[in-house]
Amino acid sequence: MVLPYGRQTIEDDDIAAVVEALKGDFLTTGPTVDAFEAAFAQAVGAAHAVACANGTAALHLAMLALRLQPGERVVAPAITFLATANCARYVGAEVVFADVDPDSGLMTPATLQDALARADGPVRAVLPVHLRGDACDLPALEALAREAGAVLVEDAPHALGTTATFGNVAETIGDVRHSAMATFSFHPVKTIATGEGGMVVTNDPALAARLKTLRSHGMVRPEGSDPWWYEMPEPGFNYRLPDILCALGLSQLGKLDRFVARRRALAAAYLQALQPLAPLVRPAVSPAWSDPALHLMTVLIDFEAAGRCRREVVDALRARGVGSQVHYIPVHRQPYYRERYGPLDLPGAEAWYARCLSLPLYPGMADADVDLVVRSLAEALGV
Ligand SMILES: *Cc1c(COP(=O)(O)O)cnc(C)c1O
Secondary structure, three states, X not given: OOEOOOOOOOOHHHHHHHHXXXXXXXXOOOHHHHHHHHHHHHHHOOOEEEEEOOHHHHHHHHHHXXXXXXXXXXEEEOOOOXXXXXXXXXXOOEEEEEOOOOOOOOOOHHHHHHHXXXXXXXXXXXXXXXXXXXXXXXXXXHXXXXXXOOEEEEEOOOOOOOEEEEOOEEEEOOOOOOOOEEEXXXXXXXXXXXXXXXXXXXXXXXXXXXXXXXXXXXXXXXXXXXXXXXXXXXXXXXXXXXXXXXXXXXXXXXXXXXXXXXXXXXXXXXXXXXXXXXXXXXXXXXXXXXXXXXXXXXXXXXXXXXXXXXXXXXXXXXXXXXXXXXXXXXXXXXXXXXXXXXXXXXXXXXHHHHHEEEEOOOXXXXXXXXXXXXXXXXXXXXX
16 A cells, blocks of 8 residues: 555545435536535635636636636746646636746745746736645735736635735635635545536626636526526536535535644644754745645655655655655646747746655545655655
8 A cells, every 4th residue: 555645535424425416306507516615615715606627627717707818928837737827728828937936836926026027918817826735925916916917816726724814814715815716626636525626716796607607608597588598698618516526525625624634733743753854855835924724745855965866766655655746847848838938947946846745645644654654755865
């Protein structure tokens, strides 16, 4: 058995909730969709939540809802999952890659400013990613985006349950005070799981209505129309999240506090256990304002000083039953983007990528697993 870097926690009542939904009248668009959306909005403190097929569909819907046009620009960090950048291309917009802080992996006001200065067209949206679960500096990013005529869309799949304190205001990621929308994913490695699943949250009722229309073919039913009647002002997609999966999501959401508490306890144990491995191994740095519900336990390793390459360390960990993963390969280096935009020099992203490795972190881990992982890492590095 190898400890994976992340995995879902599915319990008997989650299974019972899915079975219940399967016995109901609606497998797809039923009452559990509304119930999951309402509970999710409440959990993150947003006015509206719109469930959809997955986190990538959530990003696509957000770009469509903003009516992005071909040639307009979207700023995305270089260190993220592919989908953060790809959603701009789905609507014909161009991606401007922002560098990241080499020790937190996050887009910062300075790296956003640099990206905005490089943009050679109108920037409409900036997509901060709360990498690993740590909150970006949202007030500062919002101010810079607004000055450039753009809005923030937070790509927040890592940060469900994260809180942050800016000035003396406590905020929850997903309350969308600084952004037009925030997106989430319920992929099995994320904080709550529905298999495939995603959510867009917003405080803007017009955006919420538009997201709902676009998620289901662009169909609208005007008030007072005949029962069979529908109209399509513009084509949308089938990005619905079925009732069955919303039942699972609702059940999982009820466990969010417990999952987050367990992630925080495991992360604290990691920080303690990793101390003797400094300075060869250092945990990724959390900004002072962030109280993360960590999605990833990412460490930064000085492979050169250790005299081991990352592949050797990954293989040695695996041989000891410890899975690991790299989050992420800089997106601007992908063949598609390199070909489209040419080579880019983003030293923060390179420095992050050269050192990062994510260790196992999920609620089902035992305390002893943390010790096993850290001991195995020490052995893998020969210290
Ligand atoms: C998981 C993830 C996505 C994509 O979500 P899916 O549900 O897998 O489509 C997008 N952005 C980030 C930062 C993610 O972690």
